[in-house]
Amino acid sequence: MKKIEHNKLKLSNISLLVFVCLFIFLNFFQVAVNAQSGIQTDTTARKQDSTVKYLTPWEYAFMMNEETSWMFKIDFPATFDFNQIKLGIEKRIAPGFSLNLDIEFYSNSKNQYEKFSSERFSGLNASLESRWYYRMNKRVKQLNVARNMSDNYLALGFEYGYQFNTYPYIFSTLDLYAKWGVQRRFLKYGHVDFGVKASIDLLYGRHVFTFNNFIDVGFAFTKDKYKIDRNILCPVLKCYAGDKFIIKSNLSNTFGTLLSKVAISIGFHPHIAFERKISHSSFSVNFALRPGINYHLINFNGSKSDYWSYSVNTLLEGRWYYNLKRRMLKGKSGNGLSANYLAIGGELHYENKYYYSFDSFYPDYVAPKLYIVTGWQRLFGKHLYYDLNIGIGYKFKTKNEDAGIAWPFNIAVGYRF
Structure with a gap:
């Protein structure tokens, strides 16, 4: 009561x-x-x-x-x-x-x-x-x-x-x-x-x-x-630059640490992507990889344990920058990879230990899907970029997933080479 x-x-x-x-x-x-x-x-x-x-x-x-x-x-x-x-x-x-x-x-x-x-x-x-x-x-x-x-x-x-x-x-x-x-x-x-x-x-x-x-x-x-x-912004917007190949590093969720009376958790999740323009066209191929490693120490109900877990998320997609030519004519971009796009691709996520409660996990989590998204990628200066996309996808049935609709929504902000 x-x-x-x-x-x-x-x-x-x-x-x-x-x-x-x-x-x-x-x-x-x-x-x-x-x-x-x-x-x-x-x-x-x-x-x-x-x-x-x-x-x-x-x-x-x-x-x-x-x-x-x-x-x-x-x-x-x-x-x-x-x-x-x-x-x-x-x-x-x-x-x-x-x-x-x-x-x-x-x-x-x-x-x-x-x-x-x-x-x-x-x-x-x-x-x-x-x-x-x-x-x-x-x-x-x-x-x-x-x-x-x-x-x-x-x-x-x-x-x-x-x-x-x-x-x-x-x-x-x-x-x-x-x-x-x-x-x-x-x-x-x-x-x-x-x-x-x-x-x-x-x-x-x-x-x-x-x-x-x-x-x-x-x-x-x-x-x-x-x-x-x-007219003042061309050094920032790279009005006439035409990048054919870029390496991107998304800085979101790179690391995290949790300390409490019953648990310690430390994680590191770097992200890297490679995008190659197809000749002088408005099409490109984009590949991204996000590995992850985590250390956990748990002291719960008198039982103490520690372990390592790891994960990997990878995707491969084709992109069409549908407004690239218009941006070039307006002097907003060169013939590169800074424009709005449509993309079709596939994504695979794997975790060796997926936790569904504080002290219980399910091994070998696998989640494959196909998707189509619309996105906005902009390159700034020599080394900065952002990439935002949203769309719809299809999840395939696995031993721990039902088939169904997925709703991808991704934001990347970071450093490029």
Whole structure:
């Protein structure tokens, strides 16, 4: 009976917290919409601020010529096992300091085994953090950039998480965390935020410590003053470059660490991809490989064990860059691999130990599928890229998978050679 009352009390607290976060978020959103409605269209070009002439093309692409006091963000965290969307609002509260509120919804996208289908879940995270843009004041004085939110930062905050579909358990977390991050606006509406994050769960004395890297990619909206001059951006957009072969390294989910009273888990998951253009056509072949290795030490119910597990995810696809010629005619790209595309391919995922509960695993998990996706790949400067795609696929029946529809959604941000 006490447990039921405790759960009811906890649910009421959860509801109150979610309501407060939504209330704050909606108020910020209303301010953002009202301000955005007052922006003049790009057809009424304005004279660029004199600070532009002091900026490099990269600083200009990162919108460092625009004074920014608030920003509304829609992001898609680049993770391997989850589908996520994050809504956020950031408001400057003092020179070099801001408050950032995020509400994130997620679900596990990896298909569970037929006999363990109840392990599918979704959840909500709400976080509030204070950010210190530790270089901003110096950059404003010495480099003549506008006071904006495209800079490196340190952050300290709280995050509350609630996971659904875990009946009869109620799973929630309350984390205190610290971050070092790099946030950049890109060409008015683009947004990326990446770095490293360390957190500790404060609920019920669990003291679970995690340390991992993160990458959020999406859109940012604010009140801008000037129209973008794309003639300045050719060194960034590589307007006339024609790459025939690139090696790509996706930096999302590269490493992760978890420390608690009952478990230690350390994982390393590098990613590398090779893409070759077919002659001078708009077609290419893309091959990607993500190996993974994990170490686990578990001390549960008086039983102690440690082990290694490994995984590999590989795909091969053909791509058609359907708007490449149009981008070339507009001077936005050379005859390379920076355009929108359609792709048809196959993917295979293997894990020697797939955990469906805290201390139970299923050996030799295999998940093959075919898919068709539409995507957006852009190459920037000499070494940067992003690649986003979404589509539909077909999962084949295996000993631990049912045949059925798959919904691929992938984000890659990283370094290229």
